[in-house]
Amino acid sequence: MAKFLELIPPNTGLELPPKVFLDMGGEFIDFVEGKLLTARFPIKERYMNPFGFMQGGIIVAAIDNTIAPLSYVLAPPNITKEINTTFKRPIKSSELFIDVVASMVEKTSSYIILQAEVRNESGKLAAKGIAKCIFVKNRK
DSSP, X not given: OHHXXXXXXXXXXXXXXXXXXXXXXXXXXXXXXXXXXXXXXXOOGGGBOTTSBBOHHHHHHHHHHHHHHHHHHHSSSEEEEEEEXXXXXXXXXXXXXXXXXXXXXXXXXSEEEEEEEEEETTSOEEEEEEEEEEEOOSOO
């Protein structure tokens, strides 16, 4: 994954991976240059809702923590404008991790659209997300 981090343009002022990625215990496990990035996040008890399933907001955070780093190597510096998520099945507290696979859908002169699939440790689809990230101009 060192190769992935080397692809991030220098002097952007971006802290990568961000602290929230590290707080979530994330790790990059696969990267196909120009195509996709896979990150793994452990299931932590504090992420569970009262029903014993991983809280939806945490799942969305895992998606954002995977699509954002991929976007930094595929496009100019950008921020997430919108992210839509569809949940397919619950992620149980008995599971050890989720894998998030992000890929690019579209890139224009002002934004990039990325998608992600969240899979449980058995490889079953748990959620899908799509995000539109807009390019940041005149950053200071």
